[in-house]
Amino acid sequence: MVLQIASWISGLGFLVYGYQCLRSPFMYAEFERFQVPHYRTLTGVLEILGGLGVLLGLIFPWIGMLASLGLCILMFLGVVTRIKIKDSPIQCLSAAFFCLINGWIAVLHLHGS
Numbered sequence: 001m002v003l004q005i006a007s008w009i010s011g012l013g014f015l016v017y018g019y020q021c022l023r024s025p026f027m028y029a030e031f032e033r034f035q036v037p038h039y040r041t042l043t044g045v046l047e048i049l050g051g052l053g054v055l056l057g058l059i060f061p062w063i064g065m066l067a068s069l070g071l072c073i074l075m076f077l078g079v080v081t082r083i084k085i086k087d088s089p090i091q092c093l094s095a096a097f098f099c100l101i102n103g104w105i106a107v108l109h110l111h112g113s
Contacts, residue, residue, distance in 0.1 A: 002108070003105065003108045003109070004058060006101055006104060006105050006108070007054050007055060007057060007058055007064060007068075007105055008055070009101065010051070010054050010068065010071065010098065010101055010102055010105060011051045011052070011054040011055035012051065012055075013051070013098065014047045014048065014050050014051030014054070014071060014098075015047075015048060015051040015052070017047055018043075018044045018045070018046070018047030018048035018049075018050075018051060019044070019048065020044075021040055021041075021043050021044030021047060022040075022041065022044040022045070022048075027040065027044075028040065031043075033085065034081050034082070034085060035081075035085060036081065043074070046070070046071075046074055047071070047074070049067075050067045050068075050070050050071040050074065051067075051071075052067075053066065053067025053068075053070070054067045054068050054071065054102070054105065057105075057109060061109045061112075062109070064105065064109050065105075065106050065109035065110060068102040068103070068105035068106040068109065069102070069103075069106040071098065071102040072099050072100075072102040072103040072106060075095045075096070075098045075099035075102060076099050078095035078099070079092050079095045079096050079099060082095060
């Protein structure tokens with residue numbers, strides 16, 4: 001049950017956030033501020049695909065494990081980017097949360113939970 005709840009939170013969160021990366025003027029500005037505007041489209045696509053993969057992991061666990069591991073790495077890089085541009089700990093919180101939750105989902109899949 002815990003794996004299912006975490007997967008729904010992550011999967012839906014990344015579907016929304018990935019769409020925002022592709023369409024939101026706020027996210028255009030954020031990626032400029034992050035000093036990586038050339039990665040905005042790639043990031044949005046990876047987040048949407050990762051979100052779908054995490055949700056598919058509820059049926060096909062190996063897909064969920066790979067998708068959550070990929071999202072964990074993506075969010076780790078997001079935390080590093082935010083630290084590099086000197087964002088506050090509060091500003092790093094959502095990326096750190098999604099890094100940890102996706103790492104946890106990957107471990108749960110690995111252990112067959």
